[in-house]
Amino acid sequence: MILQRWLVILAVECIFICISDQFLLQKRRCxxxxxxxxxxxxxxxxxxxxxxxxxxxxxxxxxxxLGYFLIIDGRPEVDLLDFCNGNVTWQPHSAEQPRLTSxxxxxxxxxxxxxxxxxxxxxxxFMITAAxxxxxxxxxxxxxxxxxxxxxxxxxxxxQTTKTSxxxxxxxxxxxxxxxxxxxxxxxxKYQGSMVAVxxxxxxxxxxxTAEKEVYELPLMKHxxxxxxxxxxxxxxxxxxxxxxxxxxxxxxxxFLCEHSTSWMLSLKLCxxxxxxxxxxxxxLHRNDVHKPPVAHGDLSxxxxxxxxxxxxxxxxxxxSTILRLCSGHHSxxxxxxxxxxxxxxxxxxxxxxxxxxxxSSWCLMQGDIYALGLLLWETWMRCSDLFEGRxxxxxxxxxxxxxxxxxxxxxxxxxxSNMDKRPSIPKHWGLLPQGSALQELLTDCWDxxxxxxxxxxxxxxxxxxxxxxxxx
Numbered sequence: 001m002i003l004q005r006w007l008v009i010l011a012v013e014c015i016f017i018c019i020s021d022q023f024l025l026q027k028r029r030c031x032x033x034x035x036x037x038x039x040x041x042x043x044x045x046x047x048x049x050x051x052x053x054x055x056x057x058x059x060x061x062x063x064x065x066l067g068y069f070l071i072i073d074g075r076p077e078v079d080l081l082d083f084c085n086g087n088v089t090w091q092p093h094s095a096e097q098p099r100l101t102s103x104x105x106x107x108x109x110x111x112x113x114x115x116x117x118x119x120x121x122x123x124x125x126f127m128i129t130a131a132x133x134x135x136x137x138x139x140x141x142x143x144x145x146x147x148x149x150x151x152x153x154x155x156x157x158x159x160q161t162t163k164t165s166x167x168x169x170x171x172x173x174x175x176x177x178x179x180x181x182x183x184x185x186x187x188x189x190k191y192q193g194s195m196v197a198v199x200x201x202x203x204x205x206x207x208x209x210t211a212e213k214e215v216y217e218l219p220l221m222k223h224x225x226x227x228x229x230x231x232x233x234x235x236x237x238x239x240x241x242x243x244x245x246x247x248x249x250x251x252x253x254x255x256f257l258c259e260h261s262t263s264w265m266l267s268l269k270l271c272x273x274x275x276x277x278x279x280x281x282x283x284x285l286h287r288n289d290v291h292k293p294p295v296a297h298g299d300l301s302x303x304x305x306x307x308x309x310x311x312x313x314x315x316x317x318x319x320x321s322t323i324l325r326l327c328s329g330h331h332s333x334x335x336x337x338x339x340x341x342x343x344x345x346x347x348x349x350x351x352x353x354x355x356x357x358x359x360x361s362s363w364c365l366m367q368g369d370i371y372a373l374g375l376l377l378w379e380t381w382m383r384c385s386d387l388f389e390g391r392x393x394x395x396x397x398x399x400x401x402x403x404x405x406x407x408x409x410x411x412x413x414x415x416x417x418s419n420m421d422k423r424p425s426i427p428k429h430w431g432l433l434p435q436g437s438a439l440q441e442l443l444t445d446c447w448d449x450x451x452x453x454x455x456x457x458x459x460x461x462x463x464x465x466x467x468x469x470x471x472x473x
Contacts, residue, residue, distance in 0.1 A: 032057035033078050167191070167231040167244055172198060178251065183208045183319055191244055196230060199243040208319045209241040215318035216243070220285050220292035225277020227306060227316040248306035248314060253376070254396075256307045257383045261393040264386035264435075264471070266311055271377050272464040273312035274305060278373060279457035281315060282366050293325035296365035300372035301344040302379055302398070324362040346399050346408050347372040350418040350449050353410065357451075367451035373460060374446025375399040378424050381439065387430060399424050423447050435471035438463070 032052050051058040067078070172191050179186035183205045187198040201209040209232075215221070216229035228246035235242070250256045253270070262270065278297065285292040297304075298320035306314050320343060343352065349371035351357040357364045379399060385391040402425065404412050416422050426443065430436035442463050445455050455463075 030057050030059055031055060167233040167242070169233040169235060169242060172196075172233065172242065172244065174198060174200075181317070188247065191230065195247045197227075197245045197247045199245065201241045201243075203239055203241070206241055209243065211321070212318045213243060215295060215321050215323065218292055218295070218323070219290045220287060223277065223280045224312070225273055225280055225314055227314045245316065246314075248316075249309040250307035252303050253305040253307055253313060253380070254302035254398075257302065257379065257396045261383050261385045262380070264384055265468070267380050267384040267386075268464060268468050269311050270307070270313050270380050272461055272468070273314075274376060275373060275457050275461040275464060277313065277315045278369060279461055282369070282457055291325075293323055294362060294366065296322045296324060296362065297369050297372075298322055298365065299343040299347075300369050300376065301347045302376060303344070305376065322362075322365055324365070343368070343372075345410060345413065346401075347375055348413070349447075349451070350421075351451060353414050354418050364451055366457075367454050370454045370457065370460070371447050371451075373457065374443050374454075375424065377446065377460075378426070378443055387433065387439075388427070389429065418449075421449055435467055438467055438470075442467075 032055055071077075172189055174187045174189045176188050177185055178188045178197070184199045184201045187200060189196050189198045191198075199212075213232055222228065227248065230244040230246065233242040233244065234240075253274075278300070281295050281297060283292070284294045295318070297315065297318065299317060300315075304315070304317035306316055308314060349357075349368045351364065352368055357368070379396075381387055383393050383396055385393045388394070398406075400408055400413070400416065403422070404416060423444075426440055430439060433439075442455075442460065445453070446460065448454050
């Protein structure tokens with residue numbers, strides 16, 4: 001700003017000087033001389049053409065000088081010398097007419113002055129434009145800090161992990177199995193008098209245990225939208241590895257929707273907490289010299305989202321997640337992406353189904369999560385009784401279950417989702433509801449076939465807040 005101010009002052013001064021010079025030069029002082037032998041009346045006429053004082057004439061308005069010479073015996077003799085300077089050189093050997101030799105004329109100086117002014121103004125415009133662009137890109141950079149960047153995917157560094165003390169498995173009481181996954185079994189249990197969930201990994205899946213543990217142990221990972229991590233343990237005989245987590249009373253979102261229909265406000269609560277949790281997972285945070293890098297979930301489904309007693313959702317199951325950051329200059333995949341399983345098939349985005357995604361791009365990985373988020377929003381609203389006539393919601397269905405059946409295949413999904421660009425059916429009568437068009441727009445903006453056209457998780461959360469304020473009963 002200081003530089004711009006000085007440039008403005010400089011430009012104004014240049015313009016003022018040029019104008020002032022032009023004004024002063026209008027009264028040019030010139031050598032005046034007439035042929036004394038000429039007609040006296042004519043000489044008087046020449047003298048009255050300007051303010052003559054002796055051999056000096058002050059011209060009122062002129063840009064040049066004028067002189068008349070007579071060639072007598074090969075030498076120039078003054079016939080009339082006014083409106084001119086006295087620097088006259090005669091070269092008798094030249095066949096050309098006598099000419100005045102002088103330095104730059106007034107017109108030349110004016111041209112130089114105009115060029116200087118124009119050049120200064122151009123520089124000023126350039127600096128102002130550059131400052132505006134700098135401000136634009138700075139604002140853009142600040143806006144983008146709220147959205148995912150394109151980070152390098154790299155292994156976790158011990159300097160950026162939060163070390164958690166091991167839990168003595170003797171203090172853990174396993175009570176009953178509440179879920180079974182491909183890599184682990186989830187138990188309901190007790191730890192230090194509180195109900196907990198215990199995820200038990202067989203020894204052969206230690207790498208999956210390690211991968212999920214590293215995500216939970218990232219700095220600043222405590223958030224109301226992410227399942228609270230309590231610690232890890234190991235059976236004395238080395239037969240299994242344990243992750244101890246907060247217990248979610250309603251179990252998975254899938255089981256909750258199978259057993260319960262929801263009201264409009266409860267469905268919004270489920271969806272908003274889910275999108276807020278995903279937004280936090282995707283965020284890049286720096287607080288007090290502590291860094292939480294972005295994380296792409298990689299396997300977002302209604303089985304990997306839990307519902308707590310207060311009706312909010314939390315994210316869990318980070319075995320297929322990817323930590324996105326650069327550490328010590330090393331570029332490689334985090335260990336939890338070395339397995340062959342890349343998400344639940346029916347929730348995989350078109351680019352993942354086709355195998356055309358750039359797996360080194362963090363943006364693509366996170367936009368795959370947004371596609372799955374759109375399916376989860378649809379899955380939740382399809383169980384909202386307030387969105388259906390008679391307040392009776394249909395039975396719970398997984399995405400594409402009505403179109404492709406309970407056991408979808410990669411080939412059928414590629415044909416339906418990628419080639420035909422189809423998505424789960426949205427009830428036609430939703431268009432007649434006050435919030436119907438907003439719901440449809442939000443869904444289509446999440447599961448767009450173009451990853452770059454999809455929303456961010458935070459944008460989804462913001463739209464849900466608007467829906468709640470605009471269409472509350």
